[in-house]
Amino acid sequence: MNLDQLQIDARPRPHAQAIDLGSALLREHARTVYLTWWAIWLPLGALIALLSPQSLLVWNWLLLWWLRPLIERSTIFILSRAVFGEQISVKQALRAWPSLLRLGWLRSLTWWRPIMVGRGLYQPVWVLEGARGELANLRRRVLGARGAYGSAAWFGVICAHFEFILQFALISLLGIFLSSAEQINPFLLLQDEFAAGRWENHLPLLTYLFSAGIIGPYYAASCFTLYLNRRAELEGWDIEIALRKLARRRSSQLAPALGKSVSKTISKTLGVLLAAMLAFAFPCTPAEAAADCSKLARPDQRTASRSASANPEQARLRQSIDQLAGSEEFSNWECVEGWQPKPKKPEKEEKDDRDWEWLRKLLNADGPKLPVADILKPVFIALLIILVAWLIYRNRKLLGGLLGSDKDEKGFVPAAEICGLDIRPESLPSDIPASVLALWHDGQHRAALALLYRASVSRLAHRYALELAAGFTEGDCLEAARTAVRNGQISKEAGEHFTDLTRIWQAAAYADRWPEIATLQQLCQRWRQLHGGAQ
Amino acid sequence: MSVSPEHFTQASDIAQRLQAEIARSVVGQTDAVRAVLASLLAGGHVLLEGMPGLGKTLLVKALAKTFSGQFARIQFTPDLMPADVVGHAVFDLKNQSFTVRRGPIFTHLLLADEINRAPAKTQSALLEVMQERQVTIEGESHPLDAPYMVLATQNPIEQEGTYPLPEAQLDRFLVKVLMDYPSAAEELELARLTTQGRIGDALDVAAVNTLIKPETVATLQQVVAQVRVDEQVLDYAVRIVRATRDWPGIGIGAGPRGAIALIRLARAWAVLEQRDFVTPDDVKQAALPVLRHRIAITPEAELEGLDADRLLRGLLEQLPAPRA
Incomplete structure (x- = not known):
């Protein structure tokens, strides 16, 4: 790997940019990548179509999906060469593909790896680095850190959605065209509707072939550039490339003046500088940094801070002091190692601090203490309860239907008003026939007939529990009564009485045609026989 | 003009008999027959909607035969011109003058088959005649004979290449009748009747007897116009129509012509x-x-799968009936 030949700008990028770089790279080499992909993809699909049993034709595309990580290797191979300026032809890529399969093909297809949505990030570990076992695990952990695997996984989810949409759209489109004109069914292909041996049976596979054939290379390319970005970040490719450029420039400037040997020296110096910078960029671990206590020089500050002795007395005193200090009691030296938390970083911007200081004071326990959480919690719970209650109330009919609760089970509530007449039992007089006749004799013919009619409807609704809605007309009530007679809910006589009464009431109410008193008396008498006089 | 109860009874009997007579030829479709007959009595035009082969033409032919009315059928096509419908003036070389050649519109019952297949110009010509009940050719007005009724049909499927009738023109039709598939028993009876001793599948209205003359239909229409409508009923009809204007799910409600048609x-x-x-x-x-x-x-x-009928049923269920 020669970083000087790298065709992309190897600076550490945000993950989204790194993924986007993959699409740019794919655009550049789309012809080779897609042709290679389809050259493997199509025969593989044809083979699966031929070998699948008839009963599995709707779902055999899943086999193709399972084998897809192996096809993705061709894209990685082409692009890994392309980023270092090596142009691979389709033929070369196809020739190289079988050898790529040897690099952990079983690993790619087993365990959780085929269903791992971010597998594109790890494919180069197997394919390009050839890592295996524990080393591969370690590499995966390192590469997937700092959210790189998360980005690859989310990108995988997005690509899977696009694939699904494309495949489903194709299935629906073909379903619409293939279904009969009388009954258009977009899901025809998923319903195993075609006879054995028909070419239409292979269409689900074909739709997957098409959708994955478009999205698949895109996913592999983008994950590959995410992998490159992660390596550039970890290995400081950009720094290395920059220093190499600097070294080249300096050597080319100095070469004519100082000769070859000097330029070599400068190159070496820069090399050392590079090593030092890399060491700085990747500081050693705490274990390495902490020196062995036994190797540490004993602190001897006394001798270090002494001035030169002025007289023999002082020299003698110093000697005795040193003798004493050198005794075992004063020579205890201990080296203690331990962990300490790093000091917290100062806040980024003091300005922000000032802006939000009032809120922090308000919410912080140090400031004026307000029970914000204590207030908000019950408020949110109450709002949630209200929302749920409102949704239940709004969809009560639907819920009633789903739970299969009939009106009978819930207890049917009879209507209070039919045709504008109050039919609640409590609104009626105790002796209805007597009241009807009294009103009639009083000259209130309409009121008399209305009372008799609403008393009859009230009986139907409240005594016989007929379901009468507020919008029912006389005809609807009559039909309900006839149905009730057929069902045995009310007697035939009661049904006939209600029919006669309705006719008379309609003629009176809408045509001002009033019955004879004898007719009314007869109706009242029949009413009394059927329902009894008093409430 | 007031109508005596005897006349009403007589008119009602005739209407009943007409309905029974049509039913001799048209098997099933009771609601459609009833609505078409009611429209004839109310002097309105009918928009029939139903799948092909449900007996739309048979219904119109049978209805025409019951009152010995003339019947004409126009198959609307994209190249149909207004003159093909209403008629035109041609120069007669023998007489050296223009003579009017009347179109098929000059009839009692006109079946405008697949009206939405003709361009708007032709539709407008027909709808204008429906409204005015007279045809103007070369500046001369030609009144149409009473009773005059247009029964236009539409196919609910195959909307490709059609010119849907605008709302303003739909309003000219008194009713829109939906013809559904017959029940199993009715279909069995239909198959038996139309195949027994018959050659081909031509519609036969031989079983239908002529009961009245076209003039009697006009009299019947006058009798219907005299039927009493109470204020409360009138109010109910208006309330229904007004409720359609702000009912949830209804974007554009019915106009005042709706209440008139309802009555x-x-x-x-x-x-x-x-x-x-x-x-x-x-x-x-x-x-x-x-x-x-x-x-x-x-x-x-x-989008919720509701249609006009379902919304109207909901409206009628919830709108209070007249107060007595």
């Missing part, structure tokens, strides 16, 4: 029910055929 059809319905007064039930029954083509449902309701 007209309810009157005819009352006669068919052998009554000389209209009850709220007549209005309620007339509401669906009269209003279903006069309202436009909102896209949201359409």
Whole structure:
């Protein structure tokens, strides 16, 4: 790997940019990548179509999906060469593909790896680095850190959605065209509707072939550039490339003046500088940094801070002091190692601090203490309860239907008003026939007939529990009564009485045609026989 | 003009017999037959919607035969011109003058088959005649004979290459009648009747007897116009129509012509029910055929799978019936 030949700008990028770089790279080499992909993809699909049993034709595309990580290797191979300026032809890529399969093909297809949505990030570990076992695990952990695997996984989810949409759209489109004109069914292909041996049976596979054939290379390319970005970040490719450029420039400037040997020296110096910078960029671990206590020089500050002795007395005193200090009691030296938390970083911007200081004071326990959480919690719970209650109330009919609760089970509530007449039992007089006749004799013919009619409807609704809605007309009530007679809910006589009464009431109410008193008396008498006089 | 109860009874009997006579040829489709007959009595035009082969032409032919009326059928096509419908003036070389050649529109019952296949110009020509009941050719007005009724058909499927009727023109039709598939028993009876001792599948209305003359239909229409409508019933009809304007799911409600049509059809319905007064039930029954083509449902309701009939049924269920 020669970083000087790298065709992309190897600076550490945000993950989204790194993924986007993959699409740019794919655009550049789309012809080779897609042709290679389809050259493997199509025969593989044809083979699966031929070998699948008839009963599995709707779902055999899943086999193709399972084998897809192996096809993705061709894209990685082409692009890994392309980023270092090596142009691979389709033929070369196809020739190289079988050898790529040897690099952990079983690993790619087993365990959780085929269903791992971010597998594109790890494919180069197997394919390009050839890592295996524990080393591969370690590499995966390192590469997937700092959210790189998360980005690859989310990108995988997005690509899977696009694939699904494309495949489903194709299935629906073909379903619409293939279904009969009388009954258009977009899901025809998923319903195993075609006879054995028909070419239409292979269409689900074909739709997957098409959708994955478009999205698949895109996913592999983008994950590959995410992998490159992660390596550039970890290995400081950009720094290395920059220093190499600097070294080249300096050597080319100095070469004519100082000769070859000097330029070599400068190159070496820069090399050392590079090593030092890399060491700085990747500081050693705490274990390495902490020196062995036994190797540490004993602190001897006394001798270090002494001035030169002025007289023999002082020299003698110093000697005795040193003798004493050198005794075992004063020579205890201990080296203690331990962990300490790093000091917290100062806040980024003091300005922000000032802006939000009032809120922090308000919410912080140090400031004026307000029970914000204590207030908000019950408020949110109450709002949630209200929302749920409102949704239940709004969809009560639907819920009633789903739970299969009939009106009978819930207890049917009879209507209070039919045709504008109050039919609640409590609104009626105790002796209805007597009241009807009294009103009639009083000259209130309409009121008399209305009372008799609403008393009859009230009986139907409240005594016989007929379901009468507020919008029912006389005809609807009559039909309900006839149905009730057929069902045995009310007697035939009661049904006939209600029919006669309705006719008379309609003629009176809408045509001002009033019955004879004898007719009314007869109706009242029949009413009394059927329902009894008093409430 | 007041009509005596005897006349009402007579008119009602005739209406009943007409219905029974049509039923001898048209198997099933009771509601459609009733609505078409009621429209004839109310002097309105009918928009028939149904799948091909449900007996639309047979119904019109049978109806025409019951009153010995003339019957004409125009198959609307994209290249049909107004002159093909209403007629035109041609120069007669023998007489050296223009003579008017009357179009098929000069009849009692006109079946405008697949009206939405003709361009707007031709549709407008027909709809204008429906409204005015007279045809103007070369500046000369030609009144149409009474009774005059147009029965236009539409196919609910195959909307490709059609010119849907605008709402303003749909309003000219008194009712929109939906013809559904017959029941199993009716279909069996239909198959037996149309195949026994018959050659081909030509529609046969031989079983239908002529009961009245076209003039009698005009008299019947006058009788229907005299049917009593109580203020409360009138108010109920108006309330129904007004409710369509702000009912959830209905984007455009019916106009005032809706209430007028509702009362007209309810009157005819009352006669068919052998009554000389209209009850709220007549209005309620007339509401669906009269209003279903006069309202436009909102896209949201359409997405929820609702149609005009379902929305109107909901409206009628919830709208209080007249106060007594």
